[in-house]
Amino acid sequence: MNKNATLVFHPDNSSLNNTEHTDIPELDTQTANQLLDNVFAACDMEPSVVPVEVLESWGNYKKHGFNLGRTLAYIFLIVLILLPLMFFRPSIIAERTDVKSASDAIYNIHIKTLLPLHSVSATINGTPVRLQEEGSKEFKAAISDNGTLKIKAVSFNGQVAARFYKVRHLDKEKPVLKDSYSKDGYIYLEVMDTYSGIDYPNIGGYAPDHFDTKTGMIVYPVPDAPVTVTIPDNAGNELVLLLSPVDNN
Structure with a gap:
């Protein structure tokens, strides 16, 4: 075939009315090269020295490389976004x-x-x-x-x-008996609690005659028989004492 000849296509007009999809057939290598030469000739240009099959192979190679590069770029971007969270400390x-x-x-x-x-x-x-x-x-x-x-x-x-x-300042110790003595039919107990203080209203076992919240003195009448008294602090710790009759003779 003459390279200066121009291929003229006469499409069937009736095919324009066909709504069904028609696949375009692939050109063989020889026909594709001839078509490319005709295009260059129509444009008054020198024919291409690179065969079509070489161009096609290069295009496929570049397409694969582009897709791979794009995928790697997405992965790198995701890693950059998540990287600070990997070291985020509560x-x-x-x-x-x-x-x-x-x-x-x-x-x-x-x-x-x-x-x-x-x-x-x-x-x-x-x-x-x-x-x-x-x-x-x-x-x-x-x-x-x-x-x-x-x-x-x-x-x-x-x-x-x-x-x-x-x-700090949690009271885990029971009240401490600092001193005790008897006088004129009464027993005097000096009790101290460093942290929460003595819970005077809840003294149990034997009711005191009176007490002094400033000095920590608790006064009991001398009992006729041994009796147990319970002296709590405001944290619930308890000091337990046994009061006995006093022999004045």
Whole structure:
């Protein structure tokens, strides 16, 4: 075939009215090269020295490389977005609500984190403390001993946060008998409690005649027979004493 000849196509007009999809047949390599040469000739250009099959192979190669590069770019972008979350550490906020209580200390605990929590735990002097869940990332702990409270939170990404609080002024000791003596048919007891103080209205076992809250003096009539008295403090600790009749002879 003459390279200067021009291929003329006469499409069947009736095919335009056909609504069914018709696949375009693939050109063989020889026909494709001839068609390309005719296009260059029609444009008064030198024929291409690169065969069509080479161009086609290069296009397929570039297409695969482009798709691979785009996929890698998406993966890299996702990693960049998620990377800070991999090192995001939770923060712990704990506040004691009943500062004046001498029997126990109630702490409200809040964990601040964007990620789900894996676990939250607390110990007092190394002994586990039960945590009551109050809501989403909200907890409550009742501490009954003085010492060091440790709160530990582990995030879903494995990052760990821990905070330490000093628990003080919890009354865990019973009242102390400082002095005692008898005089004129009465027994005098000097009792002290450093932390919460004596709970005078709830003295039990044997009713005192009177007491002095400033000096800690408790006065009992001398009993006719031995009797046990219970002297509590405001934290619930109790001092138990045995009062006996006094021989005045």
